[in-house]
Each structure stands twice: as structure tokens, then as C-alpha cells.
Amino acid sequence: MTKVGGAAEGSGKRDRKGAQGRGFRVPTVQKLGSLLQLFIPDAVDESACSICKLQDIARHLGWDDGTTHRFLVSLTEIGMLERTSDDRYRIGVLAVQLASVYVAGxxxxxxxxxxxxxxxxxxxxxxxxxxxxxxxxxxxxxxxxxxxxxxxxxxxxxxxxxxxxxxxxxxxxxxxxxxxxxxxxxxxxxxxxxxxxxxxxxxxxxxxxxxxxxxxxxxxxxxxxxxxxxxxxxxxxxxxxxxxxxxxxxxxxxxxxxxxxxxxxxxxxxxxxxx
Missing domain, CATH: 3.30.450.40 (GAF domain)
Known part of the structure; x- marks a missing residue:
């Protein structure tokens, strides 16, 4: 049984509301967030947005290449990222769609x-x-x-x-x-x-x-x-x-x-x- 954010998984009908109040987190989602943050430009650190190749991303996050590749492929398949002809990654169309829905909401x-x-x-x-x-x-x-x-x-x-x-x-x-x-x-x-x-x-x-x-x-x-x-x-x-x-x-x-x-x-x- 794995613990996430202080709450045990697989515990049946436990107090989910209470777990959320204590900062319940899903590690995979947190990893996705860390990866996507790399694509946000920084006005002071202009080099931050240059991290867009698999090896650069893996090294920056401290992940192995295999794990990084799986995350990048998954995000590319759903359209959150795009892969260019020179094997770089950038923000994809899904991000634009979500932003449009957000503004219209x-x-x-x-x-x-x-x-x-x-x-x-x-x-x-x-x-x-x-x-x-x-x-x-x-x-x-x-x-x-x-x-x-x-x-x-x-x-x-x-x-x-x-x-x-x-x-x-x-x-x-x-x-x-x-x-x-x-x-x-x-x-x-x-x-x-x-x-x-x-x-x-x-x-x-x-x-x-x-x-x-x-x-x-x-x-x-x-x-x-x-x-x-x-x-x-x-x-x-x-x-x-x-x-x-x-x-x-x-x-x-x-x-x-x-x-x-x-x-x-x-x-x-x-x-x-x-x-």
C-alpha cells in the first residue's frame, strides 16, 4: 500500500474530503506539472525556456531518460505538447483550447x-x-x-x-x-x-x-x-x-x-x- 500526501491509497471509503484538505496529491500529476512548467518563459532567466529536448528536460528535472520519454510521449499524444522535426518539444494545441475555454468561462x-x-x-x-x-x-x-x-x-x-x-x-x-x-x-x-x-x-x-x-x-x-x-x-x-x-x-x-x-x-x- 502506497501513501500519497499522508493518505493511504486503497483504503476504501475513507474521508476523501479530509485528505484533500491536508494537501492530497497524486505524484504522477505533480510530475506532469513540473515538466510543463519548463515550457513557461521566464523574463529574468531567459535560458529556462530553452530546455525543450528530452535529455535537457531529464537532466533539469533529475529524471532518467526513459521516464522522461514516457511523459513526453503521453503529453504529445493528448495534444498538450508537440514534437518538432528536430526532436524538440513545445506547447501543443490542447493548451490553447483550454486557455480559450478558461477565458470564455x-x-x-x-x-x-x-x-x-x-x-x-x-x-x-x-x-x-x-x-x-x-x-x-x-x-x-x-x-x-x-x-x-x-x-x-x-x-x-x-x-x-x-x-x-x-x-x-x-x-x-x-x-x-x-x-x-x-x-x-x-x-x-x-x-x-x-x-x-x-x-x-x-x-x-x-x-x-x-x-x-x-x-x-x-x-x-x-x-x-x-x-x-x-x-x-x-x-x-x-x-x-x-x-x-x-x-x-x-x-x-x-x-x-x-x-x-x-x-x-x-x-x-x-x-x-x-x-
Whole structure:
């Protein structure tokens, strides 16, 4: 008899609800998750997404080649992965289908996605939706801006929480203990104004909690400005998310003023339950 997550398998009608409450896990599913995480791009570690050959995947995960091959073949057969002519693996069509179903499953998600289209068109800035996933901010929808110098994140890309307005908007919805657990030891300096101490980061988060608005300048990249509002848990998954605009700090016209006005108004609507 094998134990999984503290609960014995094959025990008949045991308290499944209780087992789930204690963190019941299926090892095979956990392994699949670890493998699929390798295909998510990382904004800081650009080499992470280059792990796409069988031997590279096996070495990175510490698996033998045979086990890795079985997992890759199974994921390829169901369409979650695709195998290229040069024996590399990449995300498959099933992932796109699931993402489409996910977006269509909530009226509020549709409202927020339309909002990034409106924001980008009105301001020429890049507008993104991002959510908390695996200890990072993951971009799940984006509309690229049209300024000469644009800010752009790949869909699915993992971005540090501590150096972006969107990341801080997400952190503002967590308690202090969760923030410290997610960020301690990860406050890497990326630009001249990056917060590299927990005390400075916590001050920003406290201000974000009070105003439901975040602004950053030269924290993720020099000359890059971003502003964001929190999106409540349930809007994009069970974890908090954020809606952000980003682009060059020096921008001709009234793009930044429009972006801030629109985001603050949208945050008030969300908070009031207008949607």
C-alpha cells in the first residue's frame, strides 16, 4: 500500500474530503506539472525556456531518460505538447483550447480583457493582465503599445513580483506572511529603483492596499514606468491578479494621465461590484 500526501491509497471509503484538505496529491500529476512548467518563459532567466529536448528536460528535472520519454510521449499524444522535426518539444494545441475555454468561462474575464484593448488603444501603452502563479507574476493577456519604445511581455511569461506595478498590485492582496514567503531572498536588483529590501517593498505594498493603485518607475528596467490596479481573486483563478499599463516614462501627449484615470475608475467599479 502506497501513501500519497499522508493518505493511504486503497483504503476504501475513507474521508476523501479530509485528505484533500491536508494537501492530497497524486505524484504522477505533480510530475506532469513540473515538466510543463519548463515550457513557461521566464523574463529574468531567459535560458529556462530553452530546455525543450528530452535529455535537457531529464537532466533539469533529475529524471532518467526513459521516464522522461514516457511523459513526453503521453503529453504529445493528448495534444498538450508537440514534437518538432528536430526532436524538440513545445506547447501543443490542447493548451490553447483550454486557455480559450478558461477565458470564455467568466463574464468578468471578458470585461477585463476588453479593458486592456481599450487602454492600449487610448494611451498607446502596453496593457497586460497578470496573475499569481508558482511564486511569480504570469502574463495571461496582453495588448502591445504603439510607442517608439514599447514594453512587451510574452504571454505566459513569468515576471518578478517585486519589480513591477502589477506584481505589487498582486502582493497587496496577500497578507504580510505570504508576501515575505514569496519574496524573501528573491529581491534581485533589475534597475536603479528596484526594491531590494523587504522593508521598502512592504512600504509600497501598504500604500497599494490603501489606494488600490500602484506606480513604479525604473524598477524593472531603466526608464520604464508602469501603473496597475489589483484584480480580485476569482477573476483570473483562485489567486489574485492585476491589470497594468507600462511603457516609457517620457511619453508625448496625455497617455499616462488617461491610463491612470481609466485604471482608477475601473478599480472603483470592481470594488463596488459593478460587474
Amino acid at each position: 467568466s463574464r468578468l474575464r471578458g470585461v477585463v480583457i476588453r479593458k486592456i484593448e481599450e487602454l492600449s488603444a487610448a494611451t498607446c501603452l502596453t496593457a497586460d493582465i497578470a496573475a499569481l502563479q508558482c511564486g511569480a507574476m504570469v502574463v495571461i493577456a496582453s495588448r502591445q503599445g504603439s510607442t517608439p519604445l514599447t514594453s512587451r511581455c510574452m504571454l505566459g511569461e513569468k515576471v518578478p513580483l517585486h519589480a513591477t506595478a502589477g506584481g505589487k498590485a498582486i502582493l497587496s492582496q496577500l497578507d504580510d506572511g505570504e508576501v515575505e514567503e514569496l519574496c524573501r531572498g528573491k529581491l534581485v536588483a533589475l534597475a536603479s529603483n528596484t526594491r531590494t529590501t523587504m522593508s521598502s517593498l512592504m512600504r509600497d505594498i501598504a500604500a497599494a492596499r490603501e489606494s488600490r493603485f500602484v506606480g513604479t518607475l525604473s524598477e524593472y528596467a531603466e526608464g520604464l514606468r508602469s501603473i496597475a490596479i489589483p484584480l480580485p481573486a476569482g477573476c483570473f483563478g483562485v489567486r489574485p491578479a492585476a491589470l497594468a499599463c507600462s511603457g516609457p516614462a517620457i511619453l508625448s501627449g496625455s497617455g499616462w494621465e488617461i491610463a491612470e484615470e481609466e485604471l482608477r475608475a475601473f478599480a472603483a467599479q470592481l470594488h463596488s461590484g459593478a460587474f
